[in-house]
Amino acid sequence: MSRLLDQALLGGVPSAEGADPEIAPLVGARPEPEWRLLLRAGAEACHRRAGRRPDPAPPATPPAAEDPRAPCSTAAEALLSELLESGQLTLLAEACALLVAADQRLPHPLLPLALNQRAPAAQASLRRVLGPRARWLAAYNPAWAWILDDTKSETPVLLERWAEGDTEQRCEALEALRRVAPAEGLAALRATWDQENAETRRALLRALRVGLSLDDEPFLELALDDRGARVRQLAAELLRRLPRSRLVDRMRSRATHHLRLHAARKGVLGRLTGQRDQLEVLLPERYSKDYERDGVAEPGELGLGPRRWWLVQLLAAVPPSHWSTRFERSPERLLELIPAAEWAVVEGWSRAATALTEPAWLLPLWRWWRAQESAQAVPRPRVEHWLDELLRCLPQEQAEATAQSLLRAPALSEASRLASLLEGLPRPWSEGLGRAWLRALRADLDQPGAARELRWWELSVSDAAAALPPILLDEAQLPLPDDLELRRWRSQLVQFNDTLDLRRRLIEEIRP
């Protein structure tokens, strides 16, 4: 048989042959040897094909573990498939939360689509829903390994990727490891630390943000003496996030001397003399040697002179509560004492309050910056930055309250701030906030319109559609405008209604 193949491969005039008896008469009647070879090959092919037997099976692998949850309904499957394909991440998050609440799983055929999601937000939502079947599948496809990251039992897989991946994969593996076992992650990093180059050290060190705790402090203190300047900076930045670290201690004792409160006399005498509290700012005299080790940069920034900039950096590392305790004044009271020209102090405090999340300080700081909107002495970009940034860090209740107060009279000039505040709020919104937003929107739509270019709600309407609480979904449906003035917004409003409708269907279809 393979003689035929050899002859055909190499060419030449085929030699005399012993033909298959069945086709011998046919083959024998043809003079050309090539043709005879082909006819024999054809006959053999028929025989071989017809006689094809199954192959032995490859070694069996264990099947997936049972998932005790029931799959969601067919209608829900269709909706979920649509969400996964269109990448509507916020709705996907809501659908996943509904699945968790109903103790249901994705139908198995949807798993490849779910596991193919690359967006971290999508993966975060899906992690809570995907079960043993998805983990079993991930073993067959390296692109799906992300689903394995959150389970302790997968630590060996992560360590393997940590040991063998390129820098980016190693960072991912280390972050994943820190999520489940911070101490093991730190140990892994320590083990290879001395062999990495500066750039890699910095990249890997960033992974310690995940699961950061005082246990990391000794290592980070060592990193403060690293050869690489950017590694040192990063180590200092990480230590600043640990309010009980030695670095924060050092910074606190440095900063303490630079703010001094002259308290007003108490009681009648104080009132009579008109004396009031005063906060004195004493700028650092010179750049001391140990500043650099703790990550304080020397040249000025933000248009500030070096000395003011050093102060900003010192204050930024000290939890603001230190000052309210030390001076026995509320944050509001202290902020009243800072004139616009000394905005560097508030800059430092704002940095500290946002990095260390001190909720008591955020709103007072925001009000202080808001009061400076027209002040000449404060650079406009700083005001803008902090008005957005502080809102973003507000705890939900305060943020909602602030948003509601902004919604009482929404101004176009504040539309983007309002939008970024609303965007950052956890979803769903409270019923109160949802009602406030809808009321403001309806009021705006009711206004007999001068042809305004932009409406305040255009920047937040898509967030609202995804964030309104379920209880409001029915009444939130908007009548679509017909008058010419509002035509321009028609498509946005249609989309708003569609999103609400999709959410309503999700809630209806995914229930226990």
Next chain:
Amino acid sequence: MAPARRTARPAFWPERGRDARALWGTCEGADTYETWVDREGPGYRCSCPSRKKPCRHALALMLMAAETPDAIPEAPAPEPLQAWLKRRDARRGGQSQRDEAAAVRRERQRVEKVEEGLAALRIWLGDRVRLGLAGLEAQPHGFWTEIAGRLEDAQVKALPERLLRLEERVGAHPAWPRELLDELGLLALLVEAFGERERLPEPMQAELRTRVGWPQREKEVLASGEAVQDLWEVLGQRHEDMRWTSGLQATYTWVRGRETRRWALLLRFVHASQRGRPGQPALPAPGEGFEGELVFAPSAWPQRAFPRDPPEPSPLAHAPEPDCEDLEALLARWARALAASPWTERICGLVAGLTPAEEEGRWWLVDRRGDALPLRGAPPWTLLALSGGHPVDLCVEWDGAALRPLSARGPARTLALEAR
């Protein structure tokens, strides 16, 4: 039309009559004309000088007959009219005889052309063996399109596609020389069999004509093919891009009769420019079924079929039952198909209890007895997710070398798998 409508009043027609076939009458206006209408054909004759056919008098007669039939009394046709109708019949008979003669002549010409084309293919095939298959790896695409084009010109319309598929196999796989020699051998058998077709039974002759390139025309098949009435379960559907006619896509829809257990293949070709255009009746999808008659195109292993009426699919009430206990049973059917026609390209089966398995990047389907056959194409992710390593009843297409999973029998419904 307006003059005809003005003339279509009984007042203008003192004499008028009709029978089952003809209308006649005498129209009196400035002149008098005699008008005959043969409603079969149709044909007209009028003594008026108009050169229009039909003239306004003939139109007027037909208008009256359509709108106020009572106005034209039934009567035996006058002698001269009957003679005229007879002459017309005789002429028409001659015409159809002439048509038939022309068709026979065209068919003979086509056969001659095809035989010339196959003779060229025979030489080309012989050259491949004499020059050695190994040399094919170095041949450019044009080498293949040249012979394919010659076959197309010779009306050997089915083989260009087959040759371009052979080109794809060259070098694609370590075992390509074996596969290629098999295919070339089967082509040689086809050429040989076509030459000897008159000694073969009728279904095989039809098979050979199709394999060589006579199209299976829906009208002809519906008129003469074997009709089977059943509830047809749609079990698989996939699309394939044609290589020779670029932009042409074939859709293979596999259906199985619930009672008869007959498999049928519904084929549809759509050009890229037409895809998604309205006007194409939707194809029934896996998980649906339709009641009706399928008519099988004559063949040694009849598989391709045409629905008598457009299918009206509805979801299947009962899950289709497997008809192959294991892969061995599927291969047994394959052997029967090949025994009927060695050129059978694919069969379909609903095989019980198959599990996907992987070994070194190659995918297999394993049956309950531990036998396996390889899978074609990309990793079967959807199937793998559905199965979770447990056996599933699967509708698979087998092409002699590998399986394609087309649908899976789920607990509640039939799930279509990768459509390509």
